[in-house]
Amino acid sequence: xxxxxxxxxxxxxxxxxxxxxxxxxxxxxxxxxxxxxxxxxxxxxxxxxxxxxxxxxxxxxxxxxxxxxxxxxxxxxxxxxxxxxxxxxxxxxxxxxxxxxxxxxxxxxxxxxxxxxxxxxxxxxxxxxxxxxxxxxxxxxxxxxxxxxxxxxxxxxxxxxxxxxxxxxxxxxxxxxxxxxxxxxxxxxxxxxxxxxxxxxxxxxxxxxxxxxxxxxxxxxxxxxxxxxxxxxxxxxxxxxxxxxxxxxxxxxxxxxxxxxxxxxxxxxxxxxxxxxxxxxxxxxxxxxxxxxxxxxxxxxxxxxxxxxxxxxxxxxxxxxxxxxxxxxxxxxxxxxxxxxxxxxxxxxxxxxxxxxxxxxxxxxxxxxxxxxxxxxxxxxxxxxxxxxxxxxxxxxxxxxxxxxxxxxxxxxxxxxxxxxxxxxxxxxxxxxxxxxxxxx
Ligand SMILES: *[C@@H]1O[C@H](CO)[C@@H](O)[C@H](O)[C@H]1NC(C)=O
Ligand SMILES: *[C@@H]1O[C@H](CO)[C@@H](O)[C@H](O)[C@H]1NC(C)=O
Numbered sequence: 496x497x498x499x500x501x502x503x504x505x506x507x508x509x510x511x512x513x514x515x516x517x518x519x520x521x522x523x524x525x526x527x528x529x530x531x532x533x534x535x536x537x538x539x540x541x542x543x544x545x546x547x548x549x550x551x552x553x554x555x556x557x558x559x560x561x562x563x564x565x566x567x568x569x570x571x572x573x574x575x576x577x578x579x580x581x582x583x584x585x586x587x588x589x590x591x592x593x594x595x596x597x598x599x600x601x602x603x604x605x606x607x608x609x610x611x612x613x614x615x616x617x618x619x620x621x622x623x624x625x626x627x628x629x630x631x632x633x634x635x636x637x638x639x640x641x642x643x644x645x646x647x648x649x650x651x652x653x654x655x656x657x658x659x660x661x662x663x664x665x666x667x668x669x670x671x672x673x674x675x676x677x678x679x680x681x682x683x684x685x686x687x688x689x690x691x692x693x694x695x696x697x698x699x700x701x702x703x704x705x706x707x708x709x710x711x712x713x714x715x716x717x718x719x720x721x722x723x724x725x726x727x728x729x730x731x732x733x734x735x736x737x738x739x740x741x742x743x744x745x746x747x748x749x750x751x752x753x754x755x756x757x758x759x760x761x762x763x764x765x766x767x768x769x770x771x772x773x774x775x776x777x778x779x780x781x782x783x784x785x786x787x788x789x790x791x792x793x794x795x796x797x798x799x800x801x802x803x804x805x806x807x808x809x810x811x812x813x814x815x816x817x818x819x820x821x822x823x824x825x826x827x828x829x830x831x832x833x834x835x836x837x838x839x840x841x842x843x844x845x846x847x848x849x850x851x852x853x854x855x856x857x858x859x860x861x862x863x864x865x866x867x868x869x870x871x872x873x874x875x876x877x878x879x880x881x882x883x884x885x886x887x888x889x890x891x892x893x894x895x896x897x898x899x900x901x902x903x904x905x906x907x908x909x910x911x912x913x914x915x916x917x918x919x920x921x922x923x924x925x926x927x928x929x930x931x932x933x934x935x936x
Contacts, residue, residue, distance in 0.1 A: 569629025619782035679804035708900025823899030861895035867910030876917035
């Protein structure tokens, strides 16, 4: 009797502790859901941006064919704070209730990844951990024979035809085994000697106009691109082959063991020449999974959507497609069916014309600014922060134009708004930089 009551006490105690720390998830699956090879699965990496996540989910739901997919959500839970974890389930329930006469996904699974990051947006190591943990759970527990996986970040919105793009990519990948990834957005960069992934974003300015700039975007075109460390493969909404998933799981195991052995969880410094596992040092000398995979899988190829099919959900008016941001590309609006895509140029990152420009411009970078002048008084009114790229396709003298390829004059309204007292609705935006390269013309 005594033993029994002690037992009972312990049992109750354990239960109380458990229910305090681990909330009961309504969407937790522990069993195999589908063991077929052609099962379609979306994995979303989430953390704390729940307003963005709600919009992200809306855009996925309104994309055609999303109901053919299983949904897995992997969420970092930092320091046992389940606030956003519970919010996410409320959002899921809300969407399910709003759409009672249609099944949104084939199944929904929500899992947590332990994190000890104290930063509001986490850090690159814990994001990497959350991604790999999500992949591992997806392939080891839920869909053991899955052949490819689509991954979204919690703060993206996607085009209505995004799943048509992924289907088209998958069928190309079936025939060409050198292609292991697909992405809905990618950017080409210069081989500028100062260009370095490890520098902060403001310094990663592109000196050469992106060949995929606005006027050149073709919604039904795909490019086969080689990973070479000079191309920005966006991991906002992408697909990867099962063989890569397996490799990433193995790699991350080594990385995680290093972090645990060195008690490094609170000491991650995402800078070059700081302590890191060899595997990271040798590939990007960073903790970001996107930069890491570009170098880890150097030489392999991906299918890139020529016209972006994803965008960061704008925060305070800024997203990937805002005219004031780095790229300024709008998300593709033309619905293309999976059998309507065509292959465009193959890109290996080393365009001959880039080499010529590089010789002429060893130290050159386009500034991240466009100047505003009042066209009545010729007064300089101020500067807008916009990434500019050298338009090597334009007539001489070459100009630094917004990297999106939008005309500089599309920024007139921004000038008038930002510097209203000086502009008085009469401002024109000007490129502050010109250069002449005789051999290009
Ligand atoms: C969505 O997919 C269905 C089924 O393939 C197709 O009939 C329909 O035309 C698609 N929607 C659009 C906008 O093309
Ligand atoms: C001055 O700029 C405004 C836009 O801010 C434009 O509408 C107007 O045509 C410009 N005037 C001249 C003389 O260029």
